[in-house]
Amino acid sequence: MTEDQKFTVFFSTWVVLGVISFLLLFVNKNAIFKKKVFPSFLIIVGVLFGGFTAWMEGSVKAVAWMYPFIALIMFLNYKLTKFCPKCGSTNYNRMMFTSMKYCQKCGESLEETESQPVK
Numbered sequence: 001m002t003e004d005q006k007f008t009v010f011f012s013t014w015v016v017l018g019v020i021s022f023l024l025l026f027v028n029k030n031a032i033f034k035k036k037v038f039p040s041f042l043i044i045v046g047v048l049f050g051g052f053t054a055w056m057e058g059s060v061k062a063v064a065w066m067y068p069f070i071a072l073i074m075f076l077n078y079k080l081t082k083f084c085p086k087c088g089s090t091n092y093n094r095m096m097f098t099s100m101k102y103c104q105k106c107g108e109s110l111e112e113t114e115s116q117p118v119k
Ligand SMILES: [Zn+2]
Pocket: 084, 085, 086, 087, 088, 089, 103, 104, 105, 106, 107, 108
């Protein structure tokens, strides 16, 4: 497979993942479902990205240094994303070192309580 073909496969996969991610995180308003599938989705994306970089480079060794960063990005995405229990919207905390307490859309508390676990 040529470099251009490899790039086309990589790019097409990323477009498909982008559409799935948009539907899952922004169209879907079922917070319970999102909480359930989000960790698996992140793992799939991380593994695919790691796999693609190795495939395109032709060697796992050449890109292995990236893997801890990919894992860190996936972990941060997991920790910084919360789903509102009231309106179901996806809240992404861009202020990494402060905690996100309220839904950016409806103002509902995102703090975890025993009766209403957020994550
Ligand atoms: Zn909300």
